[in-house]
Amino acid sequence: MKIRDQNTRPPVVAVIDDDADLRQSVAALLRESGFEALSMPDGASFFAMRGTPHVDLALIDLRLGEENGLALAVELRQRFGVPIVMLTGRGDESDRIEGLETGADDYLMKPFNPRELVARIRAVLRRAGHPALAYPPRVSGQSIRFGAHRLDLERRELFGADGGEIALTNGEYRLLEYFLRNPGRIIPRVELLSELGSDINHYVDRTIDVLILRLRRKIEAVPSKPIHLQTRRGQGYVFVTGMGR
Template sequence: MSLETPTHAAVATHLPLVLVLDDDPAIRQLLTDYLGDNELRVHAVATGAALDLALARDPADLLILDLRLPGEDGLAIARRLRASSAIPILMLTGRAEEADRVMGLELGADDYLTKPFSPRELLARIRALLRRAQLQASVADAMARIRAYRFGPWELNVGLRRLKAADGRQVELTNGEFSLLAAFLSAPQRILTRDQLLELSRLHNAEVYDRSIDVQILRLRRKVEADPARPTYIRTERGSGYFFDAAVEAVR
């Protein structure tokens, strides 16, 4: 079976497509077989040039990228991909390559795994990245088409970034508070982890950090909840994150 062409051709094309770039034939074969057996389409290549051809022919949903490659290395590839693409990138590195891992993450890679790795852990990380990318895409698409959100007695004007009560009262929101509230309203009744809230907040160009999520949510509750000590909108799911527990109307 050729490693330079898509495998499992009989699998429905709606399944996520994972590109693998690694110069080790054994790694390419392992990932092609294992991921292909777990409801993923796989296209494995050995060089950056072959990767470019594959992306031009069939845009992928995720890239598994080995950092140590002959010729154009993985860091250079990650750098140029990030200049024009938001494809999730999962790096494969050696255990002693901490500096490369840090540089890869700074260049925009989304996750990394060290060799030798567990295929089961790799699959779990791939699925997590795909879920995150799908959520971001759906929220970004919704936000581009939505003028405002309504919930309870409140309306959040997305374009003006204003929160208004039914009696006409305006409530001031910081950039971080607006971004978190918009993230909740774009995905109501769904548990959102802190990482997901961080990623969704970045869609609104907000400087929100992991350590400030809980503080921002506390402040939001004081502004939108009748009793912040017993919130009915922004609920805590212990051990998982938060969810917005209310019907939300999107105004287009």
């Protein structure tokens, strides 16, 4: 399953959710937003499609009746290399954590804002290189540099020393931007939780742990010995923008 080269071809999104009403409404939303949508209730329906399905992204509910949505997401990524955005219900703490640890491109909690869902899908497809959503090649003036990295605040993208993009999920981006806007200050965990969402109950301490771990893997030369994103035990985290401690 590879992204085709036609710049004019709208992105194709597989909507896999066992809630028929939600599935249909999301598919309609995507079509209104310029996408093609393939709506199906489970993974079996996806694999039953004739030929090789030309899908650019899979939007998967983690709770698919008797099926494990997370396992399906992993299988689709491994077999087809397709980007994954996962949907979770409010309070499904273990699902959100598993999704982060597995490496989904992004996840969104139900109920969600339709505009936010479309924006998240566009961002993931853009990072995946879909030609219809690619930015024109230019360098934004609205950026923050730390070490050899540059965070583009307009595009919400992180670039490494070689100029290549380092993909970030929405949660990773929001934390990194917040750290960069507050360099050198010890930020308590509760403040980071608050920054992630207006309802602090949607997030838990372990969510922060997972996001910090994933950020370190992407921005630190040696994640176990971080230079930029440092821990202050019992206090929180501090971000050092320079190369030294």
